[in-house]
Structures are given as C-alpha cells and as structure tokens.
Amino acid sequence: MNSKTRIKKLTIEGFRxxxxxxxxxxEDENRNxxxxxxxxxxxxxxxDAVEWFFTDRIDYxxxxxxxxxxxxxxxxxxxxxxxxxxxxxxxxxxxxxTLRRQGGLAFSNASKEFSRYIRDSSKDSxxxxxxxxxxxxxxxxxxxxxxxxxxxGFGIVGEIRDVLLKALNSLRGDTELASLGGQLNxxxxxxxxxxxxxxxxxxDILDCxxxxxxxxxxxxxxxxxxxxxxxxxxxxxxxxxxDKGKQLLVLDGVNKSILKLVEIRDTxxxxxxxxxxxxxLAKERDTVEASATEKLYKAAIEAIESKSVKAGQCPLCKRxxxxxxxxxxxxxxxxxxxxxxxxxxxxxxxxxxxxEKTTLHKIDLKSxxxxxxxxxxxxxxxxxxxxxxxxxxxxxxxxxxxxKIQQYPHPVSVLPLSGLExxxxxxxxxxxxxxxRKERVSETEEEKKFYENVIxxxxxxxxxKRYKELIVQIGAFLKQIDSVEKIYESFEKMERENIRKxxxxxxxxxxxxxxxxxxxxxxxxxxxxxxxxxxxxxxLRRHGEEISPPLKILSEAHLNSLGICLFLxxxxxxxxxxxxxxxxxxxxxxxxxxxxxxxxxxxxxxxDAQFLLFTHDELWFDILKxxxxxxxxxxxxxxxxxxxxxxxxxxxxxxxKERISDNLDENDIRGAANKCRTLIxxxxxxxxxxxxxxxxxxxxxxxxxxxxxSELINALTEYxxxxxxxxxxxxxxxxxxxxxxxxxxxxxxxxxxxxSTSLGRGDVETVLRDINEFENLFICNKCGTAPAKKYSPQFxxxxxxxxxxxxx
Amino acid sequence: MEDIKPGKELCDNFFESVLEIxxxxxxxxxxxxxxxxxNQLTTDRIRRxxxxxxxxxxxxxxxxx
Numbered sequence: 001m002n003s004k005t006r007i008k009k010l011t012i013e014g015f016r017x018x019x020x021x022x023x024x025x026x027e028d029e030n031r032n033x034x035x036x037x038x039x040x041x042x043x044x045x046x047x048d049a050v051e052w053f054f055t056d057r058i059d060y061x062x063x064x065x066x067x068x069x070x071x072x073x074x075x076x077x078x079x080x081x082x083x084x085x086x087x088x089x090x091x092x093x094x095x096x097x098t099l100r101r102q103g104g105l106a107f108s109n110a111s112k113e114f115s116r117y118i119r120d121s122s123k124d125s126x127x128x129x130x131x132x133x134x135x136x137x138x139x140x141x142x143x144x145x146x147x148x149x150x151x152x153g154f155g156i157v158g159e160i161r162d163v164l165l166k167a168l169n170s171l172r173g174d175t176e177l178a179s180l181g182g183q184l185n186x187x188x189x190x191x192x193x194x195x196x197x198x199x200x201x202x203x204d205i206l207d208c209x210x211x212x213x214x215x216x217x218x219x220x221x222x223x224x225x226x227x228x229x230x231x232x233x234x235x236x237x238x239x240x241x242x243d244k245g246k247q248l249l250v251l252d253g254v255n256k257s258i259l260k261l262v263e264i265r266d267t268x269x270x271x272x273x274x275x276x277x278x279x280x281l282a283k284e285r286d287t288v289e290a291s292a293t294e295k296l297y298k299a300a301i302e303a304i305e306s307k308s309v310k311a312g313q314c315p316l317c318k319r320x321x322x323x324x325x326x327x328x329x330x331x332x333x334x335x336x337x338x339x340x341x342x343x344x345x346x347x348x349x350x351x352x353x354x355x356e357k358t359t360l361h362k363i364d365l366k367s368x369x370x371x372x373x374x375x376x377x378x379x380x381x382x383x384x385x386x387x388x389x390x391x392x393x394x395x396x397x398x399x400x401x402x403x404k405i406q407q408y409p410h411p412v413s414v415l416p417l418s419g420l421e422x423x424x425x426x427x428x429x430x431x432x433x434x435x436x437r438k439e440r441v442s443e444t445e446e447e448k449k450f451y452e453n454v455i456x457x458x459x460x461x462x463x464x465k466r467y468k469e470l471i472v473q474i475g476a477f478l479k480q481i482d483s484v485e486k487i488y489e490s491f492e493k494m495e496r497e498n499i500r501k502x503x504x505x506x507x508x509x510x511x512x513x514x515x516x517x518x519x520x521x522x523x524x525x526x527x528x529x530x531x532x533x534x535x536x537x538x539x540l541r542r543h544g545e546e547i548s549p550p551l552k553i554l555s556e557a558h559l560n561s562l563g564i565c566l567f568l569x570x571x572x573x574x575x576x577x578x579x580x581x582x583x584x585x586x587x588x589x590x591x592x593x594x595x596x597x598x599x600x601x602x603x604x605x606x607x608d609a610q611f612l613l614f615t616h617d618e619l620w621f622d623i624l625k626x627x628x629x630x631x632x633x634x635x636x637x638x639x640x641x642x643x644x645x646x647x648x649x650x651x652x653x654x655x656x657k658e659r660i661s662d663n664l665d666e667n668d669i670r671g672a673a674n675k676c677r678t679l680i681x682x683x684x685x686x687x688x689x690x691x692x693x694x695x696x697x698x699x700x701x702x703x704x705x706x707x708x709x710s711e712l713i714n715a716l717t718e719y720x721x722x723x724x725x726x727x728x729x730x731x732x733x734x735x736x737x738x739x740x741x742x743x744x745x746x747x748x749x750x751x752x753x754x755x756s757t758s759l760g761r762g763d764v765e766t767v768l769r770d771i772n773e774f775e776n777l778f779i780c781n782k783c784g785t786a787p788a789k790k791y792s793p794q795f796x797x798x799x800x801x802x803x804x805x806x807x808x
Numbered sequence: 809m810e811d812i813k814p815g816k817e818l819c820d821n822f823f824e825s826v827l828e829i830x831x832x833x834x835x836x837x838x839x840x841x842x843x844x845x846x847n848q849l850t851t852d853r854i855r856r857x858x859x860x861x862x863x864x865x866x867x868x869x870x871x872x873x
Binding site: 473476487576 | 811812813814815819822829832833836844849850851854855859862865866869
C-alpha cells in the first residue's frame, strides 16, 4: 500500500458536526492517527466526510432516508456551503470539495489526474464502521455474495448478470411469444382438419393440395411448393370472374367469422373477469399508491437517464440534488414496491395478452361487419345482427379498457356482457343459412364441387402460409432466447470463476488475521466458500470438524472480529488507489482480550497501511497509546461538541499523568480520579512484572487486565517483606498511602452518588503525590531506572537497576 | 495471488469477446454488446431492441418473398 495515496490533513467546515473549521492533521503522510472522542463529540463527522468526499453520499444516512440537506451542519449559516478538504501524500491530488447550498457540488481540483483518482477510489473499501462490521456476517448467502461483489468492485458484474437474467426470463414469458404459440396451435388444428390426419408433415399438405388441384382441373399439376400459391391464385381468379364464385367466396368468409363468434365471446368473458379483479385491486389503497409511485419514479429515472433534466436537479421537485444518489434511491424504492405490486403486475400481464387477442378478433369480425345489408338480412335474424354489432362494440370498448388497466390502477367501467347467452344456437342457425345459400348459388354438382375445392385450397394455402410464418417467427424468437441464455450462462460462468479466485485469495488472509486475533481459541481455519445456490458462506474448521455458518459457534465478539478480518483482507487486495483505512469505533463490541491483538495486527500485518482510527473507548485509547509506536502514530482527542463551536480537536496527552493534569485543569475531578486509579494499577503491574513477583508475572490478554490492584499490592508487599531496603518506616508509609489512594480513587471513579464535589481537587493532588512517592521507592538515584529481571543475573534473588547500584 | 481483475474490466473483456460464444445468433450478441458499450444495458432496452430486430428481420424476409 506504500505507493498508494495517503492522507496528510483532513479539514471540514459546515459539514455534519463541524460548524467551524476543524482539522485532523496527521503532520505527515507516514503517520497514522487515533482520534478519541466521547459519543456525540464528532468522530463520525470525519468518517462521514471521507465517505462523502469519495462517493458523494453517506450510505448509512441514505438508508435512513437522509439526503444532502442533512450533510450541512445544522447550526451554521443557512446560506453557507459544506466543505471537506483533503491534503494527500501526492499534493497534485489535494482538493477542496464543496457541498453547495444552492445545489450541486464542486471540486477545487479540476485536473484529469484527480478525476481519474476520484473515479477509481470509489471502488476502494476505505471505511469500516462499528454498525456495519457485522452486517456481512449476518447477511444471507446470496446477500453475502452481493456484498462481496460490492467490496471487490464486482458490483457491476452482479448488476449485469441480473439484467441478463431478467431479460431472459422476460423473453421466456413474453405475451407475444405466447400469442404466436396460440396462433400456431390454431393453424395446426385447421390443417389437421383439412387433411384428415392426426399429424402432418409439409409434404402431407402439398399432397392434399395436389389432390384438390387435380379435382378442380386435371390439367393443372403442382410439382413444388411455389407452384401451390401460383395455382391457387389462378383458380381463385377463375372463381372471382363469375358472380356465383364471388358470392361463394364471401359466404365462406362469413362462415369462418361465425365460427369465431363463440371464441370471441369467451375472450370477452375473460376480459370481464380481469376487469373485476382489477376493480377489486383498485380498492386497495396501498396498491394504487404503490402503482402511482412506481410510475412517477420510473418517469423520473427515464428523465435522468435520458438527460432530459439538468444534472444535479431533481426531476420531480426541481430542487438541487445529487443525481447519482437520487437515481440509486429511486431504483431501490421501486424494488421495494415489488411485493405490493405483485397482483397488479399479474393483471397487467393478462391485460396485455388479452389486448393482443381482441385486436385479432376485430379482424375475425371484419367480414361480418362489411357484409352487404341485403345478404345480412338473408343470413341473420335481427337478434343475431344486434348480437354481432354488440360484440363488435364490446370488443372495441374492452380493448380500450384493457389499455387503461395497463396504464392506471384506478377502477374502470365496461358494458355488462349481455345478450350472448344463446350465441351457440344463433351461430348454428346462421351457419345453416350460409350453407343453404351456398347450395342455392351452385347449380350443378360439378360446379358445386369445383367452388368447394377452390375454397378448400384457398383456406389450406392460407393456413399453411400462416403456419410457416408462425414457425419462422417463433423460431426467431426462440433463437433469440437461446442466444440470450447462452450469453447469460457464459457470463455467470465467468463471474463464478472470478469469485472463486477472489474467495481463494482473501480466505488465506481472513484466516491468517482471525487466527492472529484469536491465538488461544480452538478455531483451526476460517474460509469463505461458494455455496451450491448463488451465494457464499464462511466455513470454520474446529478439531477437524467443518462448521458453517459461523453463527453456530462464534460469539458476538468473534463474529465482529471476523467482520474486521474480512474488511482488512479485502482492503489489502482490492484497494488499488488508497493506502489509508478508516476504522470508526470498530472495537466497541470487542472484548478487552482481543483489543491488543488487533492493535498488533495493524502494526505487524499492515505496515504499509495508514490507519485513521476513531474510538470512544478510553481504555482502548490508552492501550493503543502504549502499544503503538509514538513516532508512527499521533493521538488526538475531540473536546466536547457544542452547537456554537461545533467540534474541536486537540493533541492527546500521551502519559496518564499528563492526562490527569489535563483533567484537573478542566476541573474534571472524577475523570482525574478515574485515571489515578488506572495509574496505580499500571505502576503496580509494572513493578510486579519487573521484579517477577511469583504468580503475578505479566501475562498478555484478559488475565493481566483483570487483576485487582489490592491483590497486586498485597503480593508486592509479601515479596518485599524480606527486603531491608524497603522495610524502613517511610517505605511502609508509602505503601500504606498508596493503599489509601487506591481506595479513594476507587470510590471516586465507581460510585455514581459521589460527584466531583465529593472528591476534591486536593484529594486527587494528594493521590498524585502518593503515587510519586511510591514510584520513587523503586527508582535508582543514579541511573533513574527501576530494578528489573532484565537487568539482573538469571536466578538471582535480588533484582538490579540498569547500572547495578540499586538492588531490591 | 491469482490475477484478479476489477469488475468493470471483466465485463469489458466479456462483451468484447461475446461473439465468440458458440452457437449464438451474432445479431443478438452484437445488439447486447452495443447496449453495454453505450452503458444502456437494461432489461427493457434488451427486450425492445430484440423485438425491433425480429420485426426488421421479418420485414426483410417479407420483402424478399
């Protein structure tokens, strides 16, 4: 990460908790920072600022419905801008980003290099917050995969896979395809009826055609498919050249239309059912609202994507906005409406399909409607004529209603279906009249046979041509589906292979880090594995047994550390631009035993990374001060946040004594007492460790931290009993004073009923004097060091100071 | 560590060689590739473009006939 970009200074003004200018100055880019602040003092303002600087948004706020207005400091000048300025290790990238009150935002750095940097940085995982560290662990397998894809910059891969899959499913369920399938079945049915076979091949149709042609005119013969159309055309012309023939052709069309009437009636019944379902749904307010919202949001998305609105302006309210953020938010809102709109979408789908049917039925009715009045009178009763007109009117009206249903969620009204109860009988009666009329038109049997055969040929050819067209259309459709399917499968395979590579790579590090943090636990191995269905999951190995998911056995703290390990591993591999990481309050739910290992993990495994560590945990802050090398780390504190001043940072005193002095200056007696107690504990632990007091040697982890100070002081007293140097009256007095001070500071820091006035400044000053007096007992006047095992010969009973002058 | 490419690069590479997928309709592949390169790859656009393509092919066929 060394060559990657680091932060030198972060300046914020008018942004989140920062009213006035606030700096987080790391002094040089090779330094890390620990920023301590109590909750509410403004630590998160800095992580928010970094997130917004690189991504234009603050994710956790967006999820709560907060937008750019919430990024401004609430107590600043209402016309003022929000500012986040970062000085980087590479000065050519230094930039001030302004959140303009009047809308939009601006970068002070207009260089191409900066544009590329900011674009590529958006792919880096830079910030881990305490409330997001467990998110990954708690997700479903599928969500884990999606999240991992985001972390490793595969978000676009997942998005495109989803688009391809949705397109594939949508093509498979396309109503046009269903309609073509329905029409093909109809044509097949008609052809089967025409040739009198259960199944047919193309040659069967041509054979049947040949027979009919020969019957019409033995001089005509069909040798191939193209002859078929030409011969039928010739015969039709022959029929149309006579009045009788013309009449027969018209009557045949009428007959066909009559046959369709029952089918049309059934379609109308289906439409009526859809209308009723739609009107029922229209009573559900949620659906109506969701539907209107979806329409509005889709229009807004379309306006943004087609660039019909100005960038940085909301197409709905015209107020300034971050377009990208708005777009994402609109899409996510639409996604959330899916469940409410499930029924409505089903109705729309059916309406679309019925609409296509009604269009075809209008063509079916055409020959009846265009019939000459005189012929109408002879074929239909008055009632039948009314029925045909009604059906035609209803078809048009129902088609209009179906279009409305697809457009709007509001109730619709249609003419009730009436007068169609006896349609079958009426149609049969009209068919008989058509047959009788056809009989009357033909004079001789031969003539009759000829006309019938030409009509049969015309229908056979029409059905066959349509059948072939439909096969081509359906074939083209299926070929497209097949191609999209192959593209999707190939894309998914590519995605799977690359995810597998990533999992293999980061599993090694996640395992390494986890074992580092939990050396004494009995977890042998941690691994991320792809699951059978689309997803990923952690797998643990304990005593040879494989356990998945980790929730089965891991504690809250273990799960949190797994979250940190994953973040650090993914940052190590996938952060291409930046060498810094922001950890915002991530140890809050860590038990104390794992805090020091985490500090060491950062120091040992991430020597090249720059950390910006924020914490509200004072004990952890103290541990870090001791464990992290001062040259590489700076320690800062936030003073109490006020609405007038905003947030403010000061250098944090390194030693406890300096911090006690700070507390006293601020008249924080309780805080000072608390730190005195910690100081006493530390001094006692150090003395016990240096001298190797039996049974109380320093140990890492919780055991050492849990020791009671009185236990330490008793053990030390016992150890020093035989030591002449410390047997004098003054030394004993110092021990007694320290016991008393320990008791006082315990009361002062633990008892809630005691206020700072219960424990005075003088009490704390006395405690500090007692501590100094006690410390001095162990310090060599010559070299200034305390006797310790490390300066003494092995197995020697007395321990030397560094110069060897002073022995205890 | 094996060479892990960023998602965008993987997608670019995939669509660059989409025509090499066996037994696919090249016009479909070109259409999807174009939508991707124009940053317009959405479900609706794929559907609409495929429908237009079918209609164009159908019209072309009818003109030939």
